[in-house]
Amino acid sequence: MSRTFLGMPARALERGFPSNAAIAVGDSQLRFNLRKATRTIRGKRAAVVSELPDWEGLRQAGKAIKDHTLRNLDRYLEQLEAAVTAAGGHVHWAADADEANRIVAVLVRATGETEVVKVKSMATQEIGLNEALAAEGVTAYETDLAELIVQLGDDWPSHILVPAIHRNRAEIREIFQERMGEWGRPAPEDLTDDPRALAEAARLHLRERFLSTKVAISGANFMIAETGTLVVLESEGNGRMCLTLPRTLISVVGIEKILPTWRDLEVFLQLLPRSSTGERMNPYTSTWTGATEGQEFHLVLLDNGRTDVLADEVGRQALRCIRCSACLNVCPVYERAGGHAYGSVYPGPIGAILTPQLRGMGSELDRSLPYASSLCGACYEVCPVAIDIPQVLVDLRAKARHPRAERLGMAAAGWIFNRPERLARAQRAGGRLRRFVPKRLPGPMSAWTDTRDIPDIPRESFRDWWDRTDGGGR
Amino acid sequence: MNSRDLILARVRRAVAGAPDAEVPRAYRGATGAVAGSTVPGNAGAESAVAGGVATGDGGRAAGERLIDLLAERLRDYRAIVHVVAEAEAASVVEEALARRKAARLVVPDGLPPSWLHPRKAGVPYETVGDDPELSPADLDRVDGVITGCAVAIAETGTIVLDAGPGQGRRALTLLPDYHLCVVSADRIVAGVPDAVARLSPERPLTWISGPSATSDIELDRVEGVHGPRTLEVVIAT
Ligand code: SF4
Numbered sequence: 001m002s003r004t005f006l007g008m009p010a011r012a013l014e015r016g017f018p019s020n021a022a023i024a025v026g027d028s029q030l031r032f033n034l035r036k037a038t039r040t041i042r043g044k045r046a047a048v049v050s051e052l053p054d055w056e057g058l059r060q061a062g063k064a065i066k067d068h069t070l071r072n073l074d075r076y077l078e079q080l081e082a083a084v085t086a087a088g089g090h091v092h093w094a095a096d097a098d099e100a101n102r103i104v105a106v107l108v109r110a111t112g113e114t115e116v117v118k119v120k121s122m123a124t125q126e127i128g129l130n131e132a133l134a135a136e137g138v139t140a141y142e143t144d145l146a147e148l149i150v151q152l153g154d155d156w157p158s159h160i161l162v163p164a165i166h167r168n169r170a171e172i173r174e175i176f177q178e179r180m181g182e183w184g185r186p187a188p189e190d191l192t193d194d195p196r197a198l199a200e201a202a203r204l205h206l207r208e209r210f211l212s213t214k215v216a217i218s219g220a221n222f223m224i225a226e227t228g229t230l231v232v233l234e235s236e237g238n239g240r241m242c243l244t245l246p247r248t249l250i251s252v253v254g255i256e257k258i259l260p261t262w263r264d265l266e267v268f269l270q271l272l273p274r275s276s277t278g279e280r281m282n283p284y285t286s287t288w289t290g291a292t293e294g295q296e297f298h299l300v301l302l303d304n305g306r307t308d309v310l311a312d313e314v315g316r317q318a319l320r321c322i323r324c325s326a327c328l329n330v331c332p333v334y335e336r337a338g339g340h341a342y343g344s345v346y347p348g349p350i351g352a353i354l355t356p357q358l359r360g361m362g363s364e365l366d367r368s369l370p371y372a373s374s375l376c377g378a379c380y381e382v383c384p385v386a387i388d389i390p391q392v393l394v395d396l397r398a399k400a401r402h403p404r405a406e407r408l409g410m411a412a413a414g415w416i417f418n419r420p421e422r423l424a425r426a427q428r429a430g431g432r433l434r435r436f437v438p439k440r441l442p443g444p445m446s447a448w449t450d451t452r453d454i455p456d457i458p459r460e461s462f463r464d465w466w467d468r469t470d471g472g473g474r
Numbered sequence: 475m476n477s478r479d480l481i482l483a484r485v486r487r488a489v490a491g492a493p494d495a496e497v498p499r500a501y502r503g504a505t506g507a508v509a510g511s512t513v514p515g516n517a518g519a520e521s522a523v524a525g526g527v528a529t530g531d532g533g534r535a536a537g538e539r540l541i542d543l544l545a546e547r548l549r550d551y552r553a554i555v556h557v558v559a560e561a562e563a564a565s566v567v568e569e570a571l572a573r574r575k576a577a578r579l580v581v582p583d584g585l586p587p588s589w590l591h592p593r594k595a596g597v598p599y600e601t602v603g604d605d606p607e608l609s610p611a612d613l614d615r616v617d618g619v620i621t622g623c624a625v626a627i628a629e630t631g632t633i634v635l636d637a638g639p640g641q642g643r644r645a646l647t648l649l650p651d652y653h654l655c656v657v658s659a660d661r662i663v664a665g666v667p668d669a670v671a672r673l674s675p676e677r678p679l680t681w682i683s684g685p686s687a688t689s690d691i692e693l694d695r696v697e698g699v700h701g702p703r704t705l706e707v708v709i710a711t
Contacts, residue, residue: 033692038691057501067495074485087676093478145699146690162690169691195691199699206700211610227675237648237701244644245610257480262675266667269503269681273630277689281630284701285681286644293643303477307484313492370706430583438582 013111016364017372020341026369027251028168037165038329044278045326045382051280052270061388062268066320069225069258070310076225076258077301083228087290089297094252096304099134100151102143104217104250111248114235119239120144121219122323123302125157125345128218137418140211141183142216143238145202148208150403154180156258158339158347160325166338169193184199206238216242220253220321222268226261229289229298233282234271240301244293255307256319261328268322272385305358314395319353320385327379327389333372344371349379353392361400365458504671509628510659510711515638521565540628540662541709547631551684552697554706563656563710564591568622570654570706571599572590576617578602579654580646584639585622589656589710604642618652619702624673624679626657626709629665631684633657633707636677645681653682660711 013176019457049055069076081091092107094100108116116133116142118124130140130151142151150157153175157163164172173193180187182199186206187201218239222231230251232239243249259268273282291297310316326335328348344355344364350374356366370393381391475483512580533675545555558566571579581590590601602608602616623633624642633655636642663669673679681709688703697703 036691054501061497061501064495064497068497071489071492073489074482077482079486093476093481095477095480099477120590143700144690145688147478149690162693164690172691195694196689199688199696203560203699210700211555211614224675229675235686236502236688236699238699240644240648240680241700244648255485258486262671266504266670269670270666279683280550280679281627281632281683282685283551283682283684284678286680287675287679293637299605301481303481303484307481310485311488316488316492340526446696 004091011252016368017337017341017343018368020343020365021337021372022362023164023341027166027338031071031336033165034150034335034338037159038331041278041325042303042329043160044276044277045329046275048278048280052274058270058357059384060387061324062271063320065259065264065267066385068316069260070256072260072317073255073258073310076260077255078350079225080223080228080258081301083226084290084297084299085228086253089228089290089299092298092300094302094304096302097127097302100127100300100302100304101129102250103131104252104324105133105136105138107248107250107298108133109136110216113213113248115137115139115141115213115241116215116217117143117209118147118216119218119234119242119244120147120163121217121221121252122160122345123254124217125253127252127302127304129252129436132148136416141213143206143210143242145199145236145238148202148206149175151242152176152183156340157345159328160323160347161328162349163339164264166340168204169195169198174200176201177206184209191398192195206241210238210245214246215248215250216246217250218242218251220257221256221272223253224262225258229262229287231265231287233276233285235277235283237284240286241285243288246295249298249299250298250300252302254302254304256310271325273315275326275382275384276323289301302373305360309354309357309361314358315353317387318350318392320387321350321354322385323350324384325382325413326382327387328400330378330382331373332376332378333374337372342372349389350375350387353389353396356396358399361396364446365366367400370400372416479614481532485501487526487661493520502665503594503656504515504539504667504669505664506668507536507539507664508660509544509662537659537711540664541711544626544628544631544657545707545709546660547628547662548633548684548705549629550638551687551705553631553684554704555709556707557709560588560710561588561659563708566708567654567656571618574618574652574704574706576652578614578618579615580604580608580613580642582620582621582640582642582646584641585620585625586640589620589622604646607631607643608646608650610645611647614648618654619646619650620654621647621658622658624677625669626661626662627664627669631664632669633682634669634673635680635682636673637679638677643709644678647680647682651698651702652704652706654706656708656710660704660707 060272092103133140142148148166150397160165170193176187183189185205188268220230334348342351352369361367375390477647528550548555556566578600624636625634685705687697688699689695
């Protein structure tokens, strides 16, 4: 069997975290966006978490519910399957990414449709579903605003919660103007870079699509074994569109997403929104059980390396993860390196422990990921299911076979923190930076693919210029 | 071996001999209390809310504080909120529709008739039922929808619809750009555990906390992407 696929280009894997991070650290726009994003969400999270007098009680319950579920996962999977089937749904099992993609492709083809709408889902990114469907002649349209930006920009997500955080509004406007027309309704001629205008353009672009598309693909945040209920949390309403309007709904969900009982939601519907967006509750949560309101419903249960993680005594706690992204937002390494450096759809501290476990430590990147941390422990503090990320990192370091990984890996954190003069050296396009107000700084992916040269130190880095001129205002 | 058996076998092998975990539930659980009731046990509802203190002044005062909290939390999400006596609900609804200039309004089956004035000459809006079912395109063209709710959660400012009477199927509150929701006080609970306890997993649920929103562009919050861009709530006490 080929190595577990986690939805990232091969080039990133060859390089290892330090080189990837160096590229990101050299991208001033990226670092500016990341700093703003992580600080904002961090503050909001801290405020709404401190409102709850029983946060620690919820956290301990969340941890224990997940541990208990994982210990009895075989039983709960069978219970879930029975409940979904009894409610009129169809359950499929996928041992790896290829199998999951094949199952979905067959299901879509059976409907006779060649277009599907998608709700943001880590699992389908992980298995590279869009690309697999494209190879079968099926176009998958992302409908989450950030995913739309990523898809139209031919890009990769860089954050679990805000996947397009590496793009600024001017870039997004440009992407919409250049690319929307190729995918459907074009952006208005006079589109500005006001976030309201950009959101409105996305609303119009996707409206027709929602009204006409017959098949939707989603993931799920939780699956309830006892009742067969699936749960999706979201903000924009694109999730509701996909879950409600199409005739056929296919949900691809990792086997670890199970909760034993309906009541367990009382814990996780408090833990997740507050940890994730820093809101008391996200705008929309949908739950459904089996075939709902006349829909045809398929659930694809995905292993893709999860049972390997489950077998590791220390590492299995990573499967408690509810993908809230709180650990990204407190991580000093993520804040500087950005999401792409981690070379998988799972960035940040959780990516550093999950990716090497899911994929095995066969590549330079995966061996270096356990070193992409200063072990400061902030990720553990904020994790709503108390995953001891530093403990897993240390354990994985002991398992990283290649000594070179350690050298490079030690350089990863050290590189970013201690040698600021090298950051400038990594800046890849001095000429672009010297134009000062960049019409469009290319995203990190283009950096990944277009150059490995180290350009001359620019006369003045974008960040220095930004600081000196108050953001270009002077 | 098929993949089902393969995965289950891998799971069993992976967890063999691992310890199980007891689940401690050291957090505020369901209280069973609602705002629109004066049973003595209602004081518990208030202490179930974060920062709330049991004051001992009986169920009614505690219920009122739940109502105030719900209104405040909904406003935090930039919903428009009115707290009115049940008898005034229809008038407040009519004013809201007039302000909104909503000419065609979807009314799901089972909506309490007392929330809408009987149609009379001069009422500036027309109501549309969902039987036979409106097409998505029809729903896209109406000006708004009025519903009740199954449960409302004070602590998080959340309204939960369960497709029951007066709420309709899920698409009704999704496609129109304006959602007017009337919340009876006896549907208001303190926190998430009470809501989960009162709701049935067999029904499709939609938990709504404010209008549709995104923060995907430089983390600036923008209300309204695909769901209704305006949420107006009338709390009827
Ligand atoms: S590891 Fe914990 S903090 Fe990080 S995304 Fe997962 S649940 Fe959230």
